[in-house]
Amino acid sequence: MAVRRQPTLRDIAAAAGVAVSTASRALTRPGRVNADTAERVMAVAKELGYIPSASARALLSGRTSTVALVLPDVTNPVFFGLVRGTSARLRESGYVQVLADTEESVEVEADTLRKLRGQVDGAVLAASRLTDEQIAAAAADLALVVVNRTIPGIPGVLLDTAGGMVQAIEHLAALGHTRIAYAGGPATSWSDRRRREALVPAAERLGIELVVHGPYSPVRDSGPAAADAALAAGVTAVMAFNDLLAFGILERLDAVGVDVPGRISVTGCDDIFGSDLVRPALTTVRSPVERAGRMAADLLLARLDGDGNGADDADGDAQDDAEGAVTAEPVLMPTDLVQRASTGRPTA
């Protein structure tokens, strides 16, 4: 129960009969000290269970070997892959991951970012609620990588869900649907905008009438409203902004006795845990979220390990694009359509 005092470098040095500086070098500078001395120091360190103080190192170096993952809602299944992907990649490089839940609040997010500065070397920002300007400002204090967002000068990873949605509408068109609803997401959602921009021309090209509804909050509870709107619009298929909304739609349709996919087809987006559990199993756009997480961590680590503190030289007008990845275009992750039982030929 009692937490005992940790041995410090000084203890090691004393026990090994060398100076603190020598002990430090023995442990971190291979070859800098005599092999015998080094071995002795390392033996003592091991025996005493010495672990260097992260705080002291951080204080001196300004590096914490810690990276934050900032999410609007840790319990949203969409982010699980992101957590796992970043977590795995960061651990490989000896970084510690801290998880920050901003509770879908702009204020909490801004505040979190402010407090994170100095505590972490960088952060992966997913589904941020902040404006481009706010994020750009935060990036001045902290190495950032954004997920599903494009902000000039800030590295990012994009999940091409818009492309996946186009695949979905093509799939529906191929099945013979001609009038399709899109139940859109939050007005502030960057990816919702991208999807609309992709779906409209695609529908036109395919000769499909696209009925756009929304905005809907991307949760199950919005399902009834979205389902009713789709039914009222007389479509034979509805594409939901995400799987959670699609679940809600399926529930509602089941409750009012509408056959899926006989009377109406339903598609989702994200392929979250549960998409294959619902009945009928959901046809949805699968995006490689875990790989996106790894990629985001990769980009961040490249900046951190690449150029010191992730900082360009502070005093000025050096060439900004020499860093390559730093100002490069965001990385686009392809998505694909998972066809399950919730889509079929229209019977009307």
Add this chain to the structure above:
Amino acid sequence: MAVRRQPTLRDIAAAAGVAVSTASRALTRPGRVNADTAERVMAVAKELGYIPSASARALLSGRTSTVALVLPDVTNPVFFGLVRGTSARLRESGYVQVLADTEESVEVEADTLRKLRGQVDGAVLAASRLTDEQIAAAAADLALVVVNRTIPGIPGVLLDTAGGMVQAIEHLAALGHTRIAYAGGPATSWSDRRRREALVPAAERLGIELVVHGPYSPVRDSGPAAADAALAAGVTAVMAFNDLLAFGILERLDAVGVDVPGRISVTGCDDIFGSDLVRPALTTVRSPVERAGRMAADLLLARLDGDGNGADDADGDAQDDAEGAVTAEPVLMPTDLVQRASTGRPTA
């Protein structure tokens, strides 16, 4: 893009025309300095966007205001509530949460705990794969709270899933089932043992034949084996170790055309995301995981904020039970049964 240098206390002091020590006190010791001076310092600090260095504070105080949540698998839905609960409670108290995924590996877990020491003030250990001895040893270096585990001298939170399972078997008994299977979890699972110990006498009391199978890995892929075993045993109901296993069982039964709950009833445990999405919706034991997370964080914070570093006095034989909560019995969180469509009267 460029990360600018953070202003330090020295910068603030210089700008305000006072000594560093005065600036420090102006910001942290209300009343210790002249009101005018304090106001001036605070104004400067605000203007320059001063944020105290967490590393420097940690170095001096030995406290990091950081707590780790250690999980075998971040992507397991059972833990989502725990993540959320601890995260929320910790943030309320100004702590930062770091998330450590041990990938179900004893070595990774032990290693993680070792590295965490010194980086965090304490840790919440959930579903640990370590032995009691290993955990007790780790607790000597780090304030710990365990979830679903009882280790003498270490505060813990228990989810009374065993009690929930008893409710489930009572529910099945009331429906008229007389021969029931229990598809058990991993052999190393502490809570699986507790459940068996509770189910056997309960079955006896209810006059039910209990067929215990397993161990099964608590994932969907184990479902087919568990389902087949239950069918072979000729039971009219099967209680699964957890919901994931129950999902797999339902899938298998659906695939081979066995009616649920007509021919066989199925129950799960945990009420994870998706339990109400499957068809038939799963009757399961709901445990207040998020509240358990809050409680675990509470216990940890009580120790941390209560007595310095969570340490009892290192040199000895003081009274150990004066601390109250520290050596108290683990907190037991009650569970309840959620009745859905996967259980019904046996037709046989």
Add this chain to the structure above:
DNA sequence: TTCTTGCTGGCAAACGATTGCCAGCCTACC
């Protein structure tokens, strides 16, 4: 023998914030 060179290890100054101690000053009381 003397000078150079390379290896080894110690000294001490950082990093940024906190805090015990002390000095100066002002007020108030005798």
Add this chain to the structure above:
DNA sequence: GGTAGGCTGGCAATCGTTTGCCAGCAAGAA
């Protein structure tokens, strides 16, 4: 007027580690 005591703010040490600089020493070259 003298002294005690309260208020304010500065000095300097401290936390644990890293690292530039230098000194001592030994070996090799001239």
